[in-house]
Amino acid sequence: MIAQIWQYVLAGVVVGAIYALIAAGFVLIYQVTGIINFAQGEFAMIGAMTASALATGGMPVLEAAGIAVVAAALTGALCYLLAIRPARAATGVTLIFITLGLDVALRGLALFVWGTNPLSLPAFSGGSAIVLFGGALPPQALWVLLTDLLVFGALYAFFRHTYAGTAVRAAVANPPIASTFGIPLRTFAFWSFVAAAAIGGLGGVVVAPITSATYDMGLTLGLAGFVAAVLGGLESLPGALLGGFVLGIVEKLAGGLLSTGWEQGVGFLILVLVLVLRPQGLLGRAVRRA
Amino acid sequence: MTTVAARPPTTTLEVSGVTMRFGGVVAVDDVTFTARTGEVLGVMGPNGAGKTTLFNVISGVQKPTSGSVSLGGTRLTGRAVEDVAALGVTRTFQTPVMFWGLTVRQSIEVALAARQFGGTYPPAPWRELAPCGLGTPGRRAEEALLRARADAILSRAGIGTMADRATESLAFGEERLLEMARALAVEPTVLLLDEPLSGLNPDEIHAVLDSIRAARDGGVAVLLVEHAVGELLAVADRVVVLDHGRTIAEGTPQAVAADPVVIDAYIGDALE
Numbered sequence: 001m002i003a004q005i006w007q008y009v010l011a012g013v014v015v016g017a018i019y020a021l022i023a024a025g026f027v028l029i030y031q032v033t034g035i036i037n038f039a040q041g042e043f044a045m046i047g048a049m050t051a052s053a054l055a056t057g058g059m060p061v062l063e064a065a066g067i068a069v070v071a072a073a074l075t076g077a078l079c080y081l082l083a084i085r086p087a088r089a090a091t092g093v094t095l096i097f098i099t100l101g102l103d104v105a106l107r108g109l110a111l112f113v114w115g116t117n118p119l120s121l122p123a124f125s126g127g128s129a130i131v132l133f134g135g136a137l138p139p140q141a142l143w144v145l146l147t148d149l150l151v152f153g154a155l156y157a158f159f160r161h162t163y164a165g166t167a168v169r170a171a172v173a174n175p176p177i178a179s180t181f182g183i184p185l186r187t188f189a190f191w192s193f194v195a196a197a198a199i200g201g202l203g204g205v206v207v208a209p210i211t212s213a214t215y216d217m218g219l220t221l222g223l224a225g226f227v228a229a230v231l232g233g234l235e236s237l238p239g240a241l242l243g244g245f246v247l248g249i250v251e252k253l254a255g256g257l258l259s260t261g262w263e264q265g266v267g268f269l270i271l272v273l274v275l276v277l278r279p280q281g282l283l284g285r286a287v288r289r290a
Numbered sequence: 291m292t293t294v295a296a297r298p299p300t301t302t303l304e305v306s307g308v309t310m311r312f313g314g315v316v317a318v319d320d321v322t323f324t325a326r327t328g329e330v331l332g333v334m335g336p337n338g339a340g341k342t343t344l345f346n347v348i349s350g351v352q353k354p355t356s357g358s359v360s361l362g363g364t365r366l367t368g369r370a371v372e373d374v375a376a377l378g379v380t381r382t383f384q385t386p387v388m389f390w391g392l393t394v395r396q397s398i399e400v401a402l403a404a405r406q407f408g409g410t411y412p413p414a415p416w417r418e419l420a421p422c423g424l425g426t427p428g429r430r431a432e433e434a435l436l437r438a439r440a441d442a443i444l445s446r447a448g449i450g451t452m453a454d455r456a457t458e459s460l461a462f463g464e465e466r467l468l469e470m471a472r473a474l475a476v477e478p479t480v481l482l483l484d485e486p487l488s489g490l491n492p493d494e495i496h497a498v499l500d501s502i503r504a505a506r507d508g509g510v511a512v513l514l515v516e517h518a519v520g521e522l523l524a525v526a527d528r529v530v531v532l533d534h535g536r537t538i539a540e541g542t543p544q545a546v547a548a549d550p551v552v553i554d555a556y557i558g559d560a561l562e
Contacts, residue, residue: 163403170389170400177387180349181404181476182375 008256010135016248017148021203022225023240025196031172032192038099041222042106047072047201048213052119065205076197110215121208140209147206227267233284308357317343319535325511332526333515340535341515345482350374378479386465388457395453398440401475447471448497463494480511487518
C-alpha cells in the first residue's frame with residue numbers, strides 16, 4: 001500500500017511540475033496587469049501541438065521544441081497586442097471575459113489547423129524508467145523537473161537581481177506610482193504576456209511526450225494551472241510552484257486511492273476550500289496593494 | 291548604466307488655460323501660471339479648490355478638458371504618465387505610497403535606475419539577465435555605485451539608518467521622508483509636492499523644508515501644495531491661490547498674505 005501511495009506521489013510530482021509552469025504564467029500576468037488570463041492553458045497547447053506536428057514531420061525533437069516555445073511566445077504577444085491592449089481601459093471583468101474568448105478562439109484555431117487526432121512527441125531522451133525508492137518515473141519526468149528548475153530559477157534571478165525585475169516589483173506594488181517614475185507599465189504588460197506564453201509553451205512541450213498532444217488539452221491544463229495559482233497565492237511565484245506540486249500530488253492520490261473521477265474533481269474542491277478559508281492562497285499576501 | 295533621458299534644455303513649466311471638468315463640476319477653471327527653474331511656487335487654496343486635480347493634469351494622470359501644460363516648450367498634455375515622468379516631472383501624493391515588498395534602499399534604487407536609464411528603462415532582459423547571473427565585475431561595480439548613491443540620498447533625507455528596513459515597517463512620518471527622497475532621486479526638473487508636511491512632527495517638517503530648499507537651490511522648479519500656510523509662505527518664492535478651481539491671486543508670499551481676497555477666501559481660516 002505504501003509503495004502504491006509513493007508511486008502516486010511521484011506521478012503527482014511530475015503532473016504538479018507542469019501545473020506549476022502554467023500557474024507561473026497566471027501569476028506573471030496577474031502581478032503585472034491584474035488580469036486573470038484564462039487562455040493560459042492554450043499557450044501550453046500551442047507549444048505541445050507545434051512541437052508534436054514538427055517532430056511528426058521529421059524535425060529533430062529539441063529543434064521542434066525550441067520553435068514551439070517561440071510560437072507560443074508569439075501567440076502571447078499577439079493576444080496582448082490584438083485583444084488586451086486595445087481594451088486596456090476596460091474593467092477587470094471585461095478583460096477576463098476577453099481572455100475566455102481568446103481561450104475558445106485559440107482552441108478553435110488549433111482544431112482547424114491540426115484536427116482532432118492526438119499527436120505524439122518522442123521523449124527528449126531514451127532509456128528505461130527511473131526507479132526512486134521503489135517508485136518509477138518515465139525518463140521524460142527528469143526533463144519536466146529540470147524545466148521547472150530552470151524556469152523558476154530564471155524568474156528568481158530576474159526579480160531579485162535585475163533592474164527590470166526590481167522595477168516590475170515596484171510596479172506590482174503600486175502601478176500608478178511606479179508610472180510616475182517613468183516605469184512603463186504597458187511595456188511590462190506586453191512582456192508579461194510573452195513570458196507567460198513562453199513558459200506555458202515550454203510546459204506543453206515537455207509534457208507532450210508523456211500525455212500526447214491534443215487540440216483541447218489547454219482547457220484542462222489551464223484550469224489546473226488556475227487552481228494551482230489560486231492555491232499558492234495569485235501574486236506569488238513560489239506559491240505557484242508550491243500550489244502546482246500540492247495540486248498534482250493530491251490529484252494523483254485522490255485518483256488512485258478513491259476513484260479516477262476524483263482526480264479531475266478534487267482540484268475544484270481545493271479551489272472552493274482555498275477561496276473560503278484562505279483567499280490569499282498559501283503564500284500570498286492578505287492585502288494586495290497599498 | 292550610461293543612458294540618461296534627454297530633457298528639455300529650458301525648464302519653465304507653463305500651465306496655459308487649463309480647465310478640468312467632471313460632468314457638471316468644474317474642478318479647475320482656466321488656470322494659467324508658470325513655474326521657473328530654481329523657485330518654489332506655492333499653490334494654496336481651501337479643500338476642493340482644485341490643487342490636486344491640477345497636479346494630476348500636470349503629471350499626466352488626467353487629461354484636461356481644455357488648455358495645456360508644457361515644459362521648456364515641450365508639450366506634456368496628452369502624453370502618458372511615464373513619458374511625462376521621463377521628461378522630468380515627478381510628484382508626491384497626499385498619502386505617501388510605498389513600493390511594498392521592496393526595502394527602503396531598493397525604493398531609492400528603483401528611482402535612481404529609472405532616471406539613469408531614462409527613456410530606455412527598464413533595459414531589455416537579455417541586456418542584463420546573463421551578466422547578473424554570472425556576477426560580472428562590471429555589474430557588481432555598477433550595483434555598488436547605485437547602492438552608494440542610494441545610501442547617500444537616504445542619509446541626506448535623515449533616514450540613512452533605515453536602508454535595510456522593509457517599507458511596510460515604516461511609520462507615517464518616515465514614509466513621507468522616504469517618498470520625498472525617492473522623488474528627489476530621479477533628479478526632477480519639476481517636483482510636485484502634495485501636502486508633504488501633513489502628519490509630520492516638527493523635526494520631520496524641518497527635514498522636509500530643508501529638502502525643498504535644497505532642491506530649489508539645485509535648480510528644481512518646486513510646486514508646493516500645503517495647508518500649513520505659515521510654512522508654505524516661509525518657503526515659497528511665489529504663490530498662486532486657487533478657489534473653486536479659479537486663480538484668485540498670484541504674487542510674492544507677502545503680497546498674497548496681505549491680499550484681502552485671499553484672506554477672505556482662505557488664509558483667514560487657515561491661520562486661525
